[in-house]
Amino acid sequence: MQISVSRALQRMADRAQMAKTQEEVDSYKHRAQEVHHRINFLENCRPDIVGAIDRLKRSRAELAKEMEQITKEIAAEEKKLQELPTIIGELKQERQHLARETIRLRRRV
Template sequence: MRIPVFRAVRHMADRAKLTKTREEEDLYKRQAQEVHQLIHFLEDSRPRIVGTIDRLKRRRAELAKEMEQVTREITAEEKRLQELPSVIADLKRERQHLAHEALKLHRHMSEVPGSAEDDQRVLDSADQIRRRAIAAINALLGDL
């Protein structure tokens, strides 16, 4: 009777761990998808940033009195453009790491045999036997 009880307890613990691992896997997948979407957004922003730089350079040539302000804006946009590849590379590494973590969790998951109801029945049966034994001992001790 002990082995089924221990097995049932282990199965219950394994199921709880499996549920938590699946939740973590889903979280990593969602985070990887969010990072993936952000990467695409940033990759698609390159032409817009380049277009902004070109427009600002033309305005500087036409409007000499605003040259200082426009030059500051160009510098800021060029800095964003310059940082874009490293930001994208960092996000790609993060996406790869998150996907790897999700895959690693997925590979280490194993199904728990049987059902929770069967394990609960075994635990209930063992508990009934334990209660009967205690009652019998108490009855015996009460007669003394």
């Protein structure tokens, strides 16, 4: 009788262990499926990411061209600013010359 009870207890322990093991197997399968779905999702994201990179590179190229144009415009305006005193000086000399000519012509009249 003790052997039967012992065997029954052993079977119950074995079944409990098998149930626990089966739960672990199911848990690992579920986690493996989740990882598989995540891998598929990430692999499907690749074309979107590549497209975004291409779009950003085109935008960077356009901005670089615009930056180059703005740099040229700044250089042209700075050159005008540097030439400004010379041009003003020349115009003042011309104004003085015209004033002298006007005075000279008035004296003739």
